Amino acid sequence: MWTRGQIKQRGKTSFKRNYWKCVLVSLIMLLLFGGATSTSGAGDSTDDIMAEFQNLAMIDTAEWGLVLVAVLGVVDYILADEPELSPKECLRRSKDMMKGNKWKAFVLDVSFWGWTILSSITCGILGVFFVNPYINATEAELYLVLRNNNHK
Numbered sequence: 402m403w404t405r406g407q408i409k410q411r412g413k414t415s416f417k418r419n420y421w422k423c424v425l426v427s428l429i430m431l432l433l434f435g436g437a438t439s440t441s442g443a444g445d446s447t448d449d450i451m452a453e454f455q456n457l458a459m460i461d462t463a464e465w466g467l468v469l470v471a472v473l474g475v476v477d478y479i480l481a482d483e484p485e486l487s488p489k490e491c492l493r494r495s496k497d498m499m500k501g502n503k504w505k506a507f508v509l510d511v512s513f514w515g516w517t518i519l520s521s522i523t524c525g526i527l528g529v530f531f532v533n534p535y536i537n538a539t540e541a542e543l544y545l546v547l548r549n550n551n552h553k
Contacts, residue, residue: 403546405509412539423534431529474499474506478544498547509543
């Protein structure tokens, strides 16, 4: 079994060992996927009603999203590790690996929320140079632990 502290320590060690590679990947991800947002102008009452409906729908969606994230938590790592697997097989393996680990993985994710908020306060600078690489290294370590536990 694993603990949140063990996984975070392993992630931090891996992150420190590969600091500049992690930062480079974080910068590339920022350039490819971050920073581009669109906003609409001030809306009328119809827009306000639609926004409220979307807020209510998001709460329900968020609950299901948490369930899906818990089950699908390591699909991308499985696919990177074994690209020859079919999508269905990746999903099955992720589900198997996450059995008995969903809550602990969720708590691990929640433990980074403070860092994520701090990163947003610094306009993402802290995210590029510390938070995102640290989170990614920790998630990769979680996958390695789950994979090794699953092969026993």
